[in-house]
Every structure is written in C-alpha cells, then in structure tokens.
Amino acid sequence: MDRVPLERKVLSENDRIAAELRARFQEHGILCLNLISSPGSGKTSLLERTLETLPRPNRVAVLTGDIQTENDANRLKRFGFPVKQITTGGTCHLDARMIERHLADWNLNDLDLLLIENVGNLVCPASYDLGEAAKIVVLSVTEGEDKPLKYPSIFFKSDLLVLNKIDLLPYVPFDITAAAENARKVHPGMEIVKVSCLTGNGLQEWMTWLAQRRSAHKPLVQETVS
Amino acid sequence: MHELGIANSVLDAVRTEMSLHPGTYPCKVGVRIGEMAAIDQEALRFCFEAIILDTDLKALELGIEVCPRRHRCQACGREFVVHDYDSRCPQCASLDTTCISGDELELAYLEVEEYGSSTVGAKSPQ
Numbered sequence: 001m002d003r004v005p006l007e008r009k010v011l012s013e014n015d016r017i018a019a020e021l022r023a024r025f026q027e028h029g030i031l032c033l034n035l036i037s038s039p040g041s042g043k044t045s046l047l048e049r050t051l052e053t054l055p056r057p058n059r060v061a062v063l064t065g066d067i068q069t070e071n072d073a074n075r076l077k078r079f080g081f082p083v084k085q086i087t088t089g090g091t092c093h094l095d096a097r098m099i100e101r102h103l104a105d106w107n108l109n110d111l112d113l114l115l116i117e118n119v120g121n122l123v124c125p126a127s128y129d130l131g132e133a134a135k136i137v138v139l140s141v142t143e144g145e146d147k148p149l150k151y152p153s154i155f156f157k158s159d160l161l162v163l164n165k166i167d168l169l170p171y172v173p174f175d176i177t178a179a180a181e182n183a184r185k186v187h188p189g190m191e192i193v194k195v196s197c198l199t200g201n202g203l204q205e206w207m208t209w210l211a212q213r214r215s216a217h218k219p220l221v222q223e224t225v226s
Numbered sequence: 227m228h229e230l231g232i233a234n235s236v237l238d239a240v241r242t243e244m245s246l247h248p249g250t251y252p253c254k255v256g257v258r259i260g261e262m263a264a265i266d267q268e269a270l271r272f273c274f275e276a277i278i279l280d281t282d283l284k285a286l287e288l289g290i291e292v293c294p295r296r297h298r299c300q301a302c303g304r305e306f307v308v309h310d311y312d313s314r315c316p317q318c319a320s321l322d323t324t325c326i327s328g329d330e331l332e333l334a335y336l337e338v339e340e341y342g343s344s345t346v347g348a349k350s351p352q
Contacts, residue, residue: 001253006243006333010235010257095227124228126264127331143348149311153264153329188321 001185014128016098021103021131028108031217032116034130036154037121037138038147042164044057044072044207045197046138047117049077053207064117065094072117085121093124096131114213126153133217134159141165142172146178152186160191160209167196229266232331233273240286241332250338254290260330267292289335295328 009015025032034038035043047062056061060075061082064072070136073085084089086094099116118125137158142165148155155161161183163176176194183190193209195202236342240255259265267290274288295308299315308316313323 002247002250002338004243004247004336004338006239006256006335008237008239010232010333011236011332040330047278091228091231123264127228128233151264152311153262158263185313188313190324191269210269 011127011129013159017100018129020132021096021099022133024103024108025114025131025133027189028111029218030108030111030114031214032114032130032132033213034116034125034132034135035138036118036122036135036144036158037120037140038122041120041138041140041143042197043120043138046162046164046195047076047115048079049197049200049203050207050210051076051081052113053203059112060115061106061111061113062115062117063094063099065098065119066102067119068089071209088119092119092121093128094118094130095128099130102126118141120153122147122151125156130160134213136160136162138162138164139179139183141168141174141176143174146182147184148179148186154187155183155190158187158190161194162206163194166194166201169198170221229255229269229305229338230273230277232265232270233277236274236288236333237277237283239285240336243336247338250340252283252295252338254287254337255290258291258293258330258332258334260293260295260321260328262295262325263331265331289291291334291337293327294301296326297323298326299323 035046051060063086064076064077065086065088065091066072067088069085069087070085075084077084086098086102088094088098116130122177125204134156139161139162146160153193163179169176180192183192191209193202193204193205236255238259240252244252259267270290278286280283292313296305297308297313298305299318299320302315302318304317305314305326307336314321315323
C-alpha cells in the first residue's frame with residue numbers, strides 16, 4: 001500500500017477560474033462584490049436601491065443568480081444598467097465558471113463595479129470563490145439574531161454584514177445588538193450596516209461603504225508612464 | 227447541499243491522480259475539512275458513496291479529517307484552537323488574533339495498492 005500526498009484544494013478548478021477572474025477584474029480596475037443571504041433577506045431590494053441611487057453615468061453591471069426564473073433580472077434591468085440572470089437550474093450556489101461564462105460578451109473596459117447576487121442560501125455559496133474582492137452577507141431582522149452562530153462560515157468570510165428590514169424592528173422579537181455581537185463573535189471586527197430597503201433608512205451608510213470600497217479599489221496611477 | 231459537487235470533485239481528482247500510477251488501484255482518498263468550511267461530513271460521505279456505487283471505484287474509502295478553527299495571537303504569537311467562537315488569546319488575553327486554519331477543503335492523500343497484491347493478507351505472487 002502506498003500513500004500518495006495530494007495536497008491541493010478540492011475545488012481547485014473553481015479556484016483556478018476564480019483567480020483568473022480576479023486578475024481580470026484587477027487589470028480593468030473593477031470592484032467585484034458577491035452578495036449572499038438566505039432567500040428573501042433582501043439582496044435584490046438592496047441592489048434595486050443601490051442602482052436607483054448611483055449617480056449617472058456609472059459603470060456598473062449586475063449578475064443575479066437564481067435556480068429558476070428571470071424575475072430578478074427583470075426587476076433590476078429597469079435602472080438601465082447591464083444585468084444578466086444566471087439560472088442554475090437546481091444548483092444552490094454560483095460558481096466561478098458560471099461567472100466567467102456570463103461575462104463573456106461584456107466589455108470589461110466599460111465597467112468599474114460588478115455586483116453579483118448569489119443564489120439565496122447561507123451555506124453553499126461560502127465555499128465557492130467567484131473572484132470577488134469581497135463577500136457581503138445580508139441578514140434580515142425577521143430571521144433571528146443567532147444566524148451568524150448557526151451559519152458561521154459565510155459570516156466568517158464576508159467583509160460586511162448588511163442588517164436589512166430594520167423598519168420591522170418594532171414588530172419582531174429581534175435583538176439587533178445580539179445579532180451584531182454574534183456576527184463579531186464569528187468574525188471579530190466585522191463591519192455592519194443597518195438598513196431598510198423599504199424606507200431607505202440607513203442606506204446612506206451602505207452607499208458610503210460602497211463608495212469607500214470603490215475608491216480604495218481604483219487602480220494605482222501608473223507614475224512610471226510618461 | 228453542495229456536497230454532491232464536492233464529492234464529484236474529489237472523485238475527479240482521484241481519477242486524474244490514478245493516471246499517474248499505472249498498475250495500481252485506489253483504496254482510500256483522504257480529505258481535510260475545516261469546521262468553518264460549511265461542509266456536512268455525513269452528507270459528503272453519503273454523496274460520495276452514491277456516486278461510486280456500481281463503478282470501478284465502488285470499494286474506494288473516503289477518509290475525512292476535520293480541522294478545528296485555529297488562531298494566532300498577533301501580540302504574543304501563541305497559536306490556539308478556538309472553542310465556541312471565543313477568539314481571545316488564552317495566553318495574554320489579546321483580542322488581536324488572526325485565523326490561520328479552519329476553512330480547509332483540501333485533498334490530503336490517496337492510498338493506492340498494486341494490482342495482484344491482496345488486501346486479505348495473502349502474499350502477492352513472486
């Protein structure tokens with residue numbers, strides 16, 4: 001019996017494509033963000049609010065994933081930005097190959113920001129690198145403040161927690177302080193913004209976070225070029 | 227429930243690796259799974275057994291090593307296992323600690339046996 005060391009990632013093919021995507025995004029100065037949440041937490045609403053608020057012209061595109069239907073793409077297309085639906089046909093997460101395929105006929109020179117809305121699922125999307133600069137997890141106040149402890153992986157891997165539907169706080173037994181504490185237990189120092197996509201409350205904080213990320217991500221001026 | 231895709235990736239890796247070892251067959255493949263990797267061990271095992279059923283690899287065993295979440299203290303350098311999300315350094319109580327492992331999803335090893343050798347103790351023919 002011989003034991004052969006393998007020592008590589010199980011998803012090495014996905015990771016290889018993701019690394020290629022990340023390099024392309026960097027080359028074109030594109031900030032790519034991967035939004036993840038349970039179904040119904042408000043990813044599409046957050047994107048609607050974001051697209052609605054962004055000053056024109058803005059070089060933004062959206063890829064939105066679902067198991068079936070073009071509903072989300074139709075909701076997002078009305079803001080005039082390029083939007084593509086990725087229907088996975090059953091798969092519970094997006095993978096890097098799907099992103100690569102759906103980017104194929106977009107000119108990356110035309111973009112500064114690529115927003116990816118993952119399939120609604122707090123578990124599986126955590127395992128698949130899409131080449132994004134950051135993952136963002138959305139949690140709504142109707143879901144329970146212990147979600148970060150129950151689904152630690154995605155909170156651990158996300159840079160930002162967007163706590164959505166805060167307009168419902170008076171009507172649900174959701175302890176927002178405990179939710180933030182739980183998120184930071186799993187991910188010390190995690191950034192958190194509290195929003196209501198319905199009333200617009202708190203959205204300025206989210207747009208500020210986005211603007212800061214975008215300016216931090218701008219390609220460095222090539223001083224050596226004369 | 228993405229364990230089926232993970233199981234398929236493991237099996238693909240086994241088949242690729244086996245092309246490098248002619249005259250042998252695979253007995254066991256070992257994977258490392260971090261406790262923060264969002265992989266359910268039992269679901270992975272179930273999927274793995276389902277996809278090798280009725281194939282030439284039906285006897286292939288899956289070995290799973292679970293890796294705990296480990297942090298390193300930035301202040302004193304101590305490395306420790308994080309229990310119950312408490313990432314404070316047990317030595318100096320600093321909260322400035324960084325994660326160094328716990329989200330593994332890795333292929334560790336493959337055990338192969340030469341054709342003709344027996345797994346029940348009989349000597350292979352000389």
